[in-house]
Amino acid sequence: MQALMLSNEKVAEVVEAGAAWAGSPAEVAAALVLAKKAGIDPGKVIEITSVGGARTGAMEVRGPRMIERNFAPHFSVNNMYKDLSTAMKLEGVRKNGH
Numbered sequence: 001m002q003a004l005m006l007s008n009e010k011v012a013e014v015v016e017a018g019a020a021w022a023g024s025p026a027e028v029a030a031a032l033v034l035a036k037k038a039g040i041d042p043g044k045v046i047e048i049t050s051v052g053g054a055r056t057g058a059m060e061v062r063g064p065r066m067i068e069r070n071f072a073p074h075f076s077v078n079n080m081y082k083d084l085s086t087a088m089k090l091e092g093v094r095k096n097g098h
Contacts, residue, residue, distance in 0.1 A: 028058050032066055042067050 031049075032042040046063040049056060065071070 014020060025059060025062055028056075028062050031059070056097055 031045055035042050035045045042063070045057055046067075048054065049059045049063075065074075
């Protein structure tokens with residue numbers, strides 16, 4: 001809200017009301033950087049987005065680690081292999097039609 005109060009410009013809705021926010025790691029990082037540059041405590045962004053329709057697991061889990069600048073991996077190589085194998089199989093199905 002502080003960012004909006006600092007601006008006299010019109011605020012426009014850019015997504016349909018109720019649209020989901022995917023909350024990917026890149027989106028979480030962008031939100032935290034934007035908040036910091038606007039003079040808003042990134043911890044407050046996490047607090048605000050942890051309730052209601054704005055709630056995302058990505059912000060709740062990754063947000064605090066990003067603020068602490070903790071970029072240690074939290075995903076096993078086995079899971080990464082499984083996910084990449086599945087993605088490659090799906091791509092093969094998409095390309096070959098079966």
